[in-house]
Amino acid sequence: xxxxxxxxxxxxxxxxxxxxxxxxxxxxxxxxxxxxxxxxxxxxxxxxxxxxxxxxxxxxxxxxxxxxxxxxxxxxxxxxxxxxxxxxxxxxxxxxxxxxxxxxxxxxxxxxxxxxxxxxxxxxxxxxxxxxxxxxxxxxxxxxxxxxxxxxxxxxxxxxxxxxxxxxxxxxxxxxxxxxxxxxxxxxxxxxxxxxxxxxxxxxxxxxxxxxxxxxxxxxxxxxxxxxxxxxxxxxxxxxxxxxxxxxxxxxxxxxxxxxxxxxxxxxxxxxxxxxxxxxxxxxxxxxxxxxxxxxxxxxxxxxxxxxxxxxxxxxxxxxxxxxxxxxxxxxxxxxxxxxxxxxxxxxxxxxxxxxxxxxxxxxxxxxxxxxxxxxxxxxxxxxxxxxxxxxxxxxxxxxxxxxxxxxxxxxxxxxxxxxxxxxxxxxxxxxxxxxxxxxxxxxxxxxxxxxxxxxxxxxxxxxxxxxxxxxxxxxxxxxxxxxxxxxxxxxxxxxxxxxxxxxxxxxxxxxxxxxxxxxxxxxxxxxxxxxxxxxxxxxxxxxxxxxxxxxxxxxxxxxxxxxxxxxxxxxxxxxxxxxxxxxxxxxxxxxxxxxxxxxxxxxx
Amino acid sequence: xxxxxxxxxxxxxxxxxxxxxxxxxxxxxxxxxxxxxxxxxxxxxxxxxxxxxxxxxxxxxxxxxxxxxxxxxxxxxxxxxxxxxxxxxxxxxxxxxxxxxxxxxxxxxxxxxxxxxxxxxxxxxxxxxxxxxxxxxxxxxxxxxxxxxxxxxxxxxxxxxxxxxxxxxxxxxxxxxxxxxxxxxxxxxxxxxxxxxxxxxxxxxxxxxxxxxxxxxxxxxxxxxxxxx
Numbered sequence: 096x097x098x099x100x101x102x103x104x105x106x107x108x109x110x111x112x113x114x115x116x117x118x119x120x121x122x123x124x125x126x127x128x129x130x131x132x133x134x135x136x137x138x139x140x141x142x143x144x145x146x147x148x149x150x151x152x153x154x155x156x157x158x159x160x161x162x163x164x165x166x167x168x169x170x171x172x173x174x175x176x177x178x179x180x181x182x183x184x185x186x187x188x189x190x191x192x193x194x195x196x197x198x199x200x201x202x203x204x205x206x207x208x209x210x211x212x213x214x215x216x217x218x219x220x221x222x223x224x225x226x227x228x229x230x231x232x233x234x235x236x237x238x239x240x241x242x243x244x245x246x247x248x249x250x251x252x253x254x255x256x257x258x259x260x261x262x263x264x265x266x267x268x269x270x271x272x273x274x275x276x277x278x279x280x281x282x283x284x285x286x287x288x289x290x291x292x293x294x295x296x297x298x299x300x301x302x303x304x305x306x307x308x309x310x311x312x313x314x315x316x317x318x319x320x321x322x323x324x325x326x327x328x329x330x331x332x333x334x335x336x337x338x339x340x341x342x343x344x345x346x347x348x349x350x351x352x353x354x355x356x357x358x359x360x361x362x363x364x365x366x367x368x369x370x371x372x373x374x375x376x377x378x379x380x381x382x383x384x385x386x387x388x389x390x391x392x393x394x395x396x397x398x399x400x401x402x403x404x405x406x407x408x409x410x411x412x413x414x415x416x417x418x419x420x421x422x423x424x425x426x427x428x429x430x431x432x433x434x435x436x437x438x439x440x441x442x443x444x445x446x447x448x449x450x451x452x453x454x455x456x457x458x459x460x461x462x463x464x465x466x467x468x469x470x471x472x473x474x475x476x477x478x479x480x481x482x483x484x485x486x487x488x489x490x491x492x493x494x495x496x497x498x499x500x501x502x503x504x505x506x507x508x509x510x511x512x513x514x515x516x517x518x519x520x521x522x523x524x525x526x527x528x529x530x531x532x533x534x535x536x537x538x539x540x541x542x543x544x545x546x547x548x549x550x551x552x553x554x555x556x557x558x559x560x561x562x563x564x565x566x567x568x569x570x571x572x573x574x575x576x577x578x579x580x581x582x583x584x585x586x587x588x589x590x591x592x593x594x595x596x597x598x599x600x601x602x603x604x605x606x607x608x609x610x611x612x613x614x615x616x617x618x619x620x621x622x623x624x625x626x627x628x629x630x631x632x633x634x635x636x637x638x639x640x641x642x643x644x645x646x647x648x649x650x651x652x653x654x655x656x657x658x659x660x661x662x663x664x665x666x667x668x669x670x671x672x673x674x675x676x677x678x679x680x681x682x683x684x685x686x687x688x689x690x691x692x693x694x695x696x697x698x699x700x
Numbered sequence: 701x702x703x704x705x706x707x708x709x710x711x712x713x714x715x716x717x718x719x720x721x722x723x724x725x726x727x728x729x730x731x732x733x734x735x736x737x738x739x740x741x742x743x744x745x746x747x748x749x750x751x752x753x754x755x756x757x758x759x760x761x762x763x764x765x766x767x768x769x770x771x772x773x774x775x776x777x778x779x780x781x782x783x784x785x786x787x788x789x790x791x792x793x794x795x796x797x798x799x800x801x802x803x804x805x806x807x808x809x810x811x812x813x814x815x816x817x818x819x820x821x822x823x824x825x826x827x828x829x830x831x832x833x834x835x836x837x838x839x840x841x842x843x844x845x846x847x848x849x850x851x852x853x854x855x856x857x858x859x860x861x862x863x864x865x866x867x868x869x870x871x872x873x874x875x876x877x878x879x880x881x882x883x884x885x886x887x888x889x890x891x892x893x894x895x896x897x898x899x900x901x902x903x904x905x906x907x908x909x910x911x912x913x914x915x916x917x918x919x920x921x922x923x924x925x926x927x928x929x
């Protein structure tokens with residue numbers, strides 16, 4: 096008996112010696128390993144995207160997936176450590192009833208998810224942290240948030256308003272898909288953290304247990320130059336006009352004249368960034384990505400070149416024939432007319448193609464090309480917006496015979512809406528082009544918004560030339576011009592209509608070629624004309640009901656500009672527009688050398 | 701006992717010079733064990749031990765309590781932060797310009813059509829101040845793409861066109877189903893050759909904005925001098 100007892104105790108002793116003496120560290124490490132919850136992911140909150148006034152355009156919230164351990168939930172309220180088939184259905188039903196009002200899922204849907212033998216089964220997805228806290232407070236066994244079931248959800252409170260600018264996220268919110276989300280991803284994306292702690296049997300952390308936390312580093316906020324009120328107004332006005340005219344698409348650009356900051360960049364059709372998967376419209380902002388032949392809005396560049404080079408003045412007489420032959424083509428104006436006697440200002444006010452050609456001929460192709468490039472055409476604007484197009488401006492050496500003339504009135508070259516708006520910003524700003532900016536400030540580690548340095552301006556034309564052009568552009572908006580619809584009561588407005596042939600690519604592969612199909616209607620202008628503050632460009636692609644820029648685009652310009660002037664509290668200057676002589680009294684003297692006239696004989700006659 | 705032995709030993713080791721003359725008779729004395737002092741010491745040790753245990757217990761309890769309080773407070777902080785975040789999100793959605801415009805429209809408000817300012821120093825009105833009038837057709841567009849007006853319920857009744865061309869009779873039956881699918885059946889009967897051909901085509905509706913093929917404007921080669929205004 097004694098021997099047997101001693102034997103048994105000696106075995107215990109040996110085991111004790113083994114566990115406590117020889118293998119102590121191994122066993123304790125194993126125990127710790129079992130208690131440790133490793134690398135519980137702490138999602139990094141993505142930085143917010145704010146408008147110029149701090150309104151939230153995009154923000155992130157923590158989202159969790161609540162899961163259930165079906166072998167544990169059936170002990171709820173039974174007071175037993177294991178499930179009993181007799182009481183399980185009642186326990187599950189009680190647990191489901193407790194959860195249902197918090198997670199807002201009917202009991203009938205929860206019960207099947209909670210019944211069974213699975214250790215992990217997803218119960219509710221995408222609940223916010225507050226909801227999970229309330230669920231956790233119930234203390235239902237087996238209900239938890241598993242490792243990797245924490246994520247950050249992006250939400251866009253303004254939905255479609257600024258969607259095309261702000262962009263969206265793809266891959267379950269992990270990767271930027273476009274817009275500012277992509278452009279400023281380095282600033283916006285944070286670094287996820289991780290947490291390792293010792294877990295008690297109940298699932299909570301052991302208070303003085305081993306814990307190590309690598310905190311998540313949240314992303315930095317990005318502030319845009321956009322005014323979300325103007326952005327909404329422009330987007331809404333554009334959407335209404337696109338629907339009314341049955342246009343294919345449209346863009347509105349609102350820019351601050353002095354700084355070049357973009358106040359609104361509307362693009363329609365667009366998408367709902369909260370629901371990108373179902374989007375059928377354009378996922379990009381077409382003001383940056385789409386190019387089109389600008390048409391008559393381009394005529395100001397021709398005028399600016401000739402005025403800058405001193406070959407014409409606004410009052411230079413122009414004799415505009417009914418038709419003109421250049422290269423291998425006959426040119427004429429949109430509306431046929433007999434010989435007209437106009438001033439240079441008049442040729443612009445009435446948007447005469449042939450008048451513009453006569454003026455443009457006074458400068459060499461390379462000089463004209465040089466002005467186009469200085470006005471910002473043929474190069475990306477510097478906004479670095481994802482997918483931005485540089486447009487297409489062929490160097491003057493490669494212009495064919497007709498193109499030499501068509502580029503003067505905006506055909507045979509392509510621009511983006513941002514570039515087109517930039518031309519008018521330049522004239523409004525006394526000839527100094529300010530590259531457009533979209534991001535105003537990026538937050539540093541402490542959350543303080545640090546302004547981005549302003550880009551340097553580019554001198555394109557002299558202030559006096561810009562002033563002359565501005566007066567000529569006021570003529571366009573006069574009752575004698577092409578866009579009286581752009582007039583704003585009480586304000587002086589300058590601008591230009593454009594109604595251009597629209598190129599589309601037809602055919603595929605080798606057969607792909609461009610054809611003119613439909614029109615591009617536009618109006619670009621600024622106000623107040625004598626103290627310019629805001630530029631608004633409206634471009635509609637292929638409108639069906641109505642097509643002239645002065646008819647379909649100018650009213651949108653009027654509405655957006657009126658709203659922007661109120662929003663930015665810009666009062667009228669109270670001055671009157673100077674009366675510019677547009678028409679000549681009669682045919683000028685045949686031997687007057689200053690008169691611009693078609694000196695080339697018309698072919699065949 | 702050792703004390704006793706030691707005492708005895710000391711006592712039994714007289715100094716050879718000084719004490720020898722007074723040496724008396726040796727007697728056995730009873731050793732005294734200091735029982736009361738030993739009891740005190742044990743009680744003291746026990747007290748120290750117990751108070752030590754109690755201190756550890758109190759410390760542990762307060763640590764655990766501290767952990768619980770900390771946990772509660774962290775939970776409260778987190779809950780308040782989450783509540784704040786949730787409410788802020790609601791505010792962001794409610795204060796979006798489109799949401800405000802929709803509510804304004806429902807209240808019967810209209811967009812202002814003119815811009816006017818009051819110069820407080822001179823009392824002059826800058827701009828044109830006119831009462832805003834309701835612009836027919838002004839709406840708040842929430843759809844990201846143009847919503848084509850829903851066509852009236854498509855006639856399920858097929859439309860039949862019969863064309864006689866010489867001996868050939870062509871019957872075209874067009875049936876538009878409610879889901880927009882158009883089934884066109886063209887039956888050609890040639891009286892001379894007595895042949896009958898039937899061709900049925902089914903077209904599903906294109907929901908995207910009109911494609912270039914349906915554009916009503918003419919197509920011209922790109923080299924033609926363009927018309928612009």
